[in-house]
Amino acid sequence: MFEDGPAELEDLLKSGVQISPATLDEVTKHIFEDVLYDVMSSIALSCHRSEKLLRMSSAATQVESLAVAQLDSQPSAKTAHAPPLPPPISNDAASWDGQRVHLKGNPLKTTTEIICPHCKLPRLKYPASGKGAQAPDLTKEYCNLHPWVQRPGHDVYGNLFPTDMAKSKKERELQKQQLKNADKESVGTPGSQDTDMTGEPKLNTGGKPAHYIPWHTCPNCKRSLLITRFAQHLEKCLGINGRQSSRNAMAKLTGQNGNGSGMGNTPLGSRMGTPVPASQGSGAGAKDKRISPVKRGGDDDDGDDNETPEKKKKKKSSYVKKADRGGKDGTLKVKLKTSKESQEKEAAIAAKRLPRPAESGSGVSKAGGEGKRDRDGDADESPRKKLKLTLSKEDSSLSEIGSNGLSG
């Protein structure tokens, strides 16, 4: 502790008082020591505080357990409204006076264990493996909240990092056999969830073995599949592939399944169902029928009730496939097959379309909002080759995208 505080020193220096370098050295040394002392004492105090608080609450928990045990031993009835609080009792560390807990002595000395206030089990003081580990006394039961494990290749719970090699069925069965053989010799399998095995009890760390990869059900098609393949599958399942050819193929497939009527099976974004051969040559008149009901349902003007009967109350997210979205003017673009019928259609559409200006959308496609879809004439933009790789800036609803990093 030195005499002049920093402010005074600065003033001194400014006023030109001469301080010899030797004195300055001493002053600096003292100041530095004091500041270090400060930092260390605040760290030590915060550590002391957290530990002491835990011990205090452990002492309280212990005496409360004693008190309640007392209550249970008494056969007195518990009323529904005002259950009686346990009678006074005390132990070395604390006392219960019938309403509150009072400490006796210093909990850092009286209470050696930390008891979890919720499950009333003692807490482990050291992690079970890795840095600073100490083997836990396995004869006792512990609270499930373990100290964090710091061990290379393991996560905080002491489980091995999942390896993401999806093993083929053969390999997995081989492994299972190997494990079984190993089991016969020693006790316990890695990552076991049982605390009581034949022989030694093991610490319950939860978690699964390293090769475990969970299976989830797809909410769309209800199939169960590996989680690492989920995004790929979901993409195909929802039909947002990004490849026009596969989407056309799907449209064809489901069109056929629905007997070409396009009822409900036409995937989102595909404007037309499979063209019905019978309506060859009908041209514009029959066009209405061939427009997929999904689209029609979105527009208000057509009163046709060809809708899928189970129209849910829930809001349908009006999803428009990326490649189907037009460019700057937000119109839909659909590539029609160049067959004889569709050529006729195209001609008819183009004729209808010319006098009508394109709907303006200019990129106002809000996330989840309704894009105004041109029912009729938007088919015939010149086939724009849209590179799938670049994100269309107009379609992205939110940021001004100056700075995109792509990563997954």
Added chain:
Amino acid sequence: MDSIAVKPPSGAALASPKVTKNAKTAAVTLNSMESSVAFGCEHVRELFEEAKKPAIRNYIQILQAIHDKPSIIAQTHRSTANGDGRSVVSLRPLYLCLQCPDVMTEEVRDGHVEVKGHGFSVESREGYLYCHPCADYVYDPALETLRLQKGKKRKHEEMNSPDNSQLIRHNSTFVPCRAIGLRGLYNMGQTCFMSVILQTLLHNPFVRNFYLAEGHKPADCEKEACVSCAMDEIIIEFHSVEKTEGYGAVSMLLGSWMAAQALAGYQQQDAHEYMQFILNTLHLENGGSTDSHGSDCACIIHQTFAGMLQSTVTCDKCRNVTTALDPVMDLSLDLRSQAKKRKLQQNGDGGEKDFAIDIRDCLDRFTGRERLAAAEYTCGNCGGEQQNATKQLSIKRLPPVLPIHLKRFEHSKSSSSKLETKIKFPLTLDMYPYTTHCKTTAPTTKASLKNPSLSKPNSNQNINSPYPSLYYELSSVVVHKGKIDSGHYVSYSREGNDWFLFDDSKVVLVPESEVLAANAYLLFYMVGALEV
């Protein structure tokens, strides 16, 4: 250093009680009693039983001396060395007696009991209470709440009234001890951009508490593939189930894809874009509407993340000031100019050691004065002429959680590139210098620029709670590794005082130094203390 609402004390963070509704029994069970003590020690009990009001009054006075008044007051004592009793300022903590105005060093404190019979003193840095008979620091519940409030009065009433405790006690049980919300998220195929943002939201106390308090009830929600329901599902599962392996966020993936066409599909995306998307979607689904923005919107997302920027343009000629307000959800800081500046400096100094750019430099530049050429500005006051002007951005309103986005990805007509420059960032960041209040009231003389404490108006010369300052604490960091078109995201988040690394489904405890050494892409700062 403890603060009021936001950062719970270490260790105790893991013991914070979470309760679930328990419809079954109303009897007093073992699980439902609260394990808390009435007093810090038996001596405090005696003190309170005899003289509670004066003790509390004095304690509050001392706390105010520590936090509101100039620190030199609490740090000056009468020296007993040299026998002349002159005033000496100490850099080490001193002890202020609770019952008389003495300020003592440690040695003097130990003798004080015999001299005056006063058994309690308060440490001068943080206000800890020292009990002499126990010869140890004690933490009394009532005094600790006062200490954490730093001597200020609470405007709202204490939440835990006895009726509430009774109600909680009889109708709930604790969730499993292990379910504290620390689990990984499986990578479902290039979805790491989603995992990192979800993890930062999961560890954000505001969002997490909103969902734990049933802010969005899936049962009442009719939306199909609702992102908010998915969020609720994740948070509830993390806090109620004792599993330790990762979680597959399937419904969140589905919901995100259904709600945003641009992000859908099996491909890598940008985490910042995803963050903007998900904040907007959660806003829409939790009471917001497409029109309301910024602080008018009452949804949890805007209450947490929305701030306001003010842009002031001053005409050079007529000094006319035009102001524009702009609601924002994050700050996007430019790095390119900093990197260039540093390069120039380096080349000029001829191989001097490179000092890393600090995020405060970036913020300075963000809120610094910028010259506008005449071609860009037309002054209304000067009769519609084009004038030179200066433009300055400042933060008009700071949100409780401030996301900072470092613009590492550059797109130019010819090429795109990633800037890997290392940006230093602190654990606590004082945001006051970048606020509108500071910019408009501070003089910008040369002297004050050199000495930042002088430039703050009405500085209270207190080192514990300097005023004016707005300290924000780092709560999450998102790091991008790899190239611009293919890479991997990981995130660091703080839970209590521990930092964890979330790499898809792997969760690892890491030291602070590793977090600070990381090459950050997104930073999340959370306000250090809330005025309640």
